[in-house]
Amino acid sequence: MALGEERQVVPLRCELQDKYLDFKWLERKPTAPSDAKLPPLKEPLFFSWKFADGERLFVLAEEGKGFVLYVDTDGDNDLTDEQPFRCLWRDWRPYSPIQVRFGPIPIHLRFKDQTFTRHFGVIAIVFRDRGPDFGDFDKYRPRMALYSAECWMGTILWKGELMTVMVTDTDCDGIIGEKDKIWLGYWRKQLPFWLPAIGQIGIKGRFFRYHVEPTGKELVIEPVQVRAASLRFHGEQLQVSVFNENEEWWLEGEGGELKAPIGSFRLGIVNLSRKDAQGRLWTLLAVFPSKQAPKLEIPEEGTTLNLEPLHINLRWDEEDDGLKFSLDITTANGMNVGMLWVDRKRPPEPKLRLTAPDGKVVAELPFHYG
Ligand SMILES: [Ca+2]
Numbered sequence: 173m174a175l176g177e178e179r180q181v182v183p184l185r186c187e188l189q190d191k192y193l194d195f196k197w198l199e200r201k202p203t204a205p206s207d208a209k210l211p212p213l214k215e216p217l218f219f220s221w222k223f224a225d226g227e228r229l230f231v232l233a234e235e236g237k238g239f240v241l242y243v244d245t246d247g248d249n250d251l252t253d254e255q256p257f258r259c260l261w262r263d264w265r266p267y268s269p270i271q272v273r274f275g276p277i278p279i280h281l282r283f284k285d286q287t288f289t290r291h292f293g294v295i296a297i298v299f300r301d302r303g304p305d306f307g308d309f310d311k312y313r314p315r316m317a318l319y320s321a322e323c324w325m326g327t328i329l330w331k332g333e334l335m336t337v338m339v340t341d342t343d344c345d346g347i348i349g350e351k352d353k354i355w356l357g358y359w360r361k362q363l364p365f366w367l368p369a370i371g372q373i374g375i376k377g378r379f380f381r382y383h384v385e386p387t388g389k390e391l392v393i394e395p396v397q398v399r400a401a402s403l404r405f406h407g408e409q410l411q412v413s414v415f416n417e418n419e420e421w422w423l424e425g426e427g428g429e430l431k432a433p434i435g436s437f438r439l440g441i442v443n444l445s446r447k448d449a450q451g452r453l454w455t456l457l458a459v460f461p462s463k464q465a466p467k468l469e470i471p472e473e474g475t476t477l478n479l480e481p482l483h484i485n486l487r488w489d490e491e492d493d494g495l496k497f498s499l500d501i502t503t504a505n506g507m508n509v510g511m512l513w514v515d516r517k518r519p520p521e522p523k524l525r526l527t528a529p530d531g532k533v534v535a536e537l538p539f540h541y542g
């Protein structure tokens with residue numbers, strides 16, 4: 173992260189935001205807890221969510237020509253001391269599925285002898301059956317989701333350049349921990365990527381452990397000593413995530429060599445860049461398949477990452493009266509190629525040529541990116 177030998181403390185500032193990158197479904201409850209104090213409510217629907225200091229009740233109810241949301245923001249199980257959040261039917265956005273947002277809602281939390289306030293948004297989404305409901309609000313089937321309406325911004329030194337980072341409370345528990353995310357490069361026209369808010373990284377042979385403080389006020393980066401060996405690759409740049417039961421690393425290397433901790437790992441993500449003979453820059457992003465991530469052993473003498481040859485897998489399914497063809501690409505070690513770019517653009521779409529046994533071309537069809 174920061175390429176320094178010293179421990180670094182990066183202050184983060186909390187900002188309200190109305191966009192969200194992740195959300196969590198609130199848990200629907202058939203009734204309110206028996207000791208909950210409720211204001212008078214028409215047709216209430218009960219939901220709950222577990223924050224770092226315990227469960228909170230959310231209640232959506234009808235009110236005139238709209239809806240009212242009560243949230244137990246201070247966790248005392250009393251909704252009569254709460255400010256209601258309202259919306260009208262005309263506020264429902266004609267998205268698919270239709271939805272309305274409430275908030276920002278201040279949630280007052282207690283964590284390790286500290287009290288602080290976090291802001292969240294609530295999205296009410298209406299489904300009917302399995303699809304979105306474009307008709308009337310079906311009060312018996314809404315789903316409600318929670319998202320953090322805050323992010324924490326800071327600036328780090330990343331490979332010699334200043335880079336803005338954004339920390340989000342991804343799991344919506346009100347504190348920052350290992351299930352939350354640090355977004356890097358989100359504002360640049362490059363592939364945004366994220367790291368867990370607590371983790372370990374190695375860049376060009378320097379290794380660091382980092383964590384975001386639970387209230388989000390700072391990011392602490394500390395250099396660590398690691399027994400490392402070479403992971404050789406064919407290309408200019410390589411980024412990988414590796415993990416085992418005990419640890420997880422984000423690692424970066426250049427010029428055909430990446431320094432990795434010695435040990436037995438599995439490969440989560442591979443991002444490889446290489447120039448071809450014409451000077452075009454190819455970028456390949458591969459992720460582990462749904463079943464199991466491929467093994468990666470890093471012995472003391474080092475090893476080589478072999479991704480090639482790439483396999484092109486052609487599939488077809490019957491659809492109506494015809495056949496639907498699709499293709500995907502896997503690496504030699506079985507990872508799924510999620511993206512393949514040339515000079516930061518998608519390569520031209522491949523074509524499928526169908527021929528009869530005598531070699532006569534029956535059809536020539538272009539594929540489309542799905
Ligand atoms: Ca309350």
Ligand SMILES: [Ca+2]
Nearest residue numbers: 345347348349
């Ligand atoms: Ca969290």
